[in-house]
Amino acid sequence: MRILILVAVLALSACGRDGVTADAGCARTATHEVTWTSESAPDVITTQSAGPSCAQAVVTFVARNSNGDPLWAFASTYYDMTMGGIPPEGAPPVSNEQMDTFLAGWADVTLQRSGELPEWREGFDTLSASAQTFSYDTPFDRETYEMLRARNLQMICYAAAVEASQCLIIDPASHAPIMIVAYGP
Numbered sequence: 001m002r003i004l005i006l007v008a009v010l011a012l013s014a015c016g017r018d019g020v021t022a023d024a025g026c027a028r029t030a031t032h033e034v035t036w037t038s039e040s041a042p043d044v045i046t047t048q049s050a051g052p053s054c055a056q057a058v059v060t061f062v063a064r065n066s067n068g069d070p071l072w073a074f075a076s077t078y079y080d081m082t083m084g085g086i087p088p089e090g091a092p093p094v095s096n097e098q099m100d101t102f103l104a105g106w107a108d109v110t111l112q113r114s115g116e117l118p119e120w121r122e123g124f125d126t127l128s129a130s131a132q133t134f135s136y137d138t139p140f141d142r143e144t145y146e147m148l149r150a151r152n153l154q155m156i157c158y159a160a161a162v163e164a165s166q167c168l169i170i171d172p173a174s175h176a177p178i179m180i181v182a183y184g185p
Contacts, residue, residue: 025050025051025052025053026049026050026051026052026053026054026056026057026094026096026099027048027049027050028048028049028054028096028099028100028103029046029047029048029049029103030046030047030048030100030103030104030106030107031044031045031046031047031107032044032045032104032107032108032109033045034109034111034156035111035154036063036111036154036156036170037065037071037154037170037177038065038066041065041066042066043063043064043065043066043071044063044064044066044068045061045062045063045064045107045108045109045156045158046060046061046062046064046107047059047060047061047062047103047104047106047107048060048062048103049078049099049103051078053093053094054078054093054094054095054096054098054099055078055079055087055091055093055094057077057078057094057099058075058076058077058078059075059076059077059078059081059102059103059106060073060074060075061073061074061075061106061107061158062074063156063168063177071176071177072168072177074158074160074166076160076161078094078099078102079091079094080161080162081102081106081159081161081162082102082162083162084161084162106158106159109156109157109158110156110157110158110165111154111155111156112155112156112157112167113152113153113154113155114148114149114151114152114153114154114155114167114169114180115149115150115151115152116155117136117149117155117167117180117181118133118136119146119149120138120142120145120146120149124142127142127145127181134183134184134185135183135184135185136181136182136183137181137182137183138180138181138182139178139179140180145180145181148169148172148180149180151172153169153170153172154169154170155167155168155169155180156168160182161184163184163185164182164183164184165182165183165184166179166181166182167179167180167181167182167183168180
């Protein structure tokens with residue numbers, strides 16, 4: 001009997017690679033496969049919520065390689081990611097369906113190339129001052145940023161706030177994920 005239960009649990013846990021799963025409270029999960037670090041095996045983006053209610057949930061974004069090794073993690077709150085700040089008094093409850101929609105959308109990262117990022121034009125002190133549409137921030141100096149942009153590296157971008165995104169590349173020197181740019185209005 002125990003073997004039958006174990007087989008059933010293992011079968012259920014194998015489901016949902018590109019889907020949404022749910023548990024008690026607001027323990028919910030969405031996953032999405034993406035080809036980012038390797039052409040031969042997809043990485044997995046997992047977004048999760050945990051909290052006594054979905055309005056009170058902490059949400060996490062985790063990128064793992066095909067072996068399951070964690071590459072990147074980011075945490076926030078559902079309300080901060082969808083409305084900004086903390087919920088006002090009397091805010092309506094967040095349904096499981098709303099959370100599932102949010103998690104599925106968040107896990108579906110944008111794939112781009114670093115060459116698509118804006119040029120940090122000569123003579124500007126910051127990338128943001130050089131950009132035309134959004135406000136951009138990078139942890140790199142102009143020379144390093146332009147070198148990484150010119151290498152046209154595979155990049156994923158994900159929501160990091162209501163109106164902000166972060167883009168990650170695999171550092172050619174360390175082979176570890178790094179944020180190349182954050183942007184928003």
